[in-house]
Amino acid sequence: MxxxxxxxxxxxxxxxxxxxxxxxxxxxxxxxxxxxxxxxxxxxxxxxxxxxxxxxxxxxxxxxxxxxxxxxxxxxxxxxxxxxxxxxxxxxVPKGERDWLAEKLATRLGHGDAETQLSLSRALVALGKDVIEPLLAVAAERGDATVRQHVDATVRLLQDPDSGFATSLKRARREVALGRTRSTKG
Missing domain, CATH: 1.25.10.10 (Leucine-rich Repeat Variant)
Structure with missing residues (x-):
């Protein structure tokens, strides 16, 4: 062998x-x-x-x-x-498949436990702001509260990769509960 x-x-x-x-x-x-x-x-x-x-x-x-x-x-x-x-x-991912991959991954927003959501957010963030921002905006607009929380935590991770995801997710839940996150645009 x-x-x-x-x-x-x-x-x-x-x-x-x-x-x-x-x-x-x-x-x-x-x-x-x-x-x-x-x-x-x-x-x-x-x-x-x-x-x-x-x-x-x-x-x-x-x-x-x-x-x-x-x-x-x-x-x-x-x-x-x-x-x-x-x-x-x-x-x-080849350059020509990045958008497809981002769309595929975005369908999983809001699913799974905190560890799964963090893994997905890290993957999305690694694809780059230019690829994922439009998808996050659509998901925040059309998704339920869980999706919006996940989107908000992903945006925070995108803005500050060193931030703690658990803290971002907790903050996102609070913001969504207060009705303050309908869009990923400031």
Whole structure:
């Protein structure tokens, strides 16, 4: 069995995050033309951890040929895989697909727990202000209170990436409850 296969097999079952990081580090030191196609195959494995780790590894290679396979995981049945796919998709999205990705991600505004919302907000913010501001404005106008809260927290994260999301989300909830957020424009 090759080093590549041993590393990938261990990525799928290793419980320790730090060890998985070291496995990814070892994988990205192997030739991309050999690793990327093989890692893409792991996106169809039944184990969510294998799919998550494959997505994470692909994001480190920054090889746009992996984009279609990564984009297909945005609708994975496992929420952890979906969150990892957001991050990986942002890292790999071709310039011509950025608007599509932003629209796809924006449909998830207001869904999930605080950790999921933070992951989504970070992915959106990473796409850039020019891409997401129009989508956030529409979501704030058309969405329910939960969506508006999430939009407001995302806008705050966009304006101050170092701010605490939990604080932003709490402040957003208060602003929406008081009826002060109908638009993302100041």
């Amino acid at each position: 090759s080093d590549l296969e041993i590393l990938l097999r261990q990525c799928a079952v290793e419980p320790d995050f730090q060890v998985r990081e070291m496995l990814t580090w070892a994988l990205i030191r192997l030739p991309a033309n050999r690793v990327v196609p093989r890692v893409i195959e792991d996106l169809t494995r039944p184990e969510p951890q294998a799919r998550c780790q494959a997505l994470h590894t692909l994001s480190k290679f920054k090889d746009e040929t992996a984009w279609p396979a990564v984009a297909s995981r945005l609708d994975d049945e496992n929420q952890s895989v979906v969150r990892t796919a957001w991050y990986s998709a942002v890292a790999l």
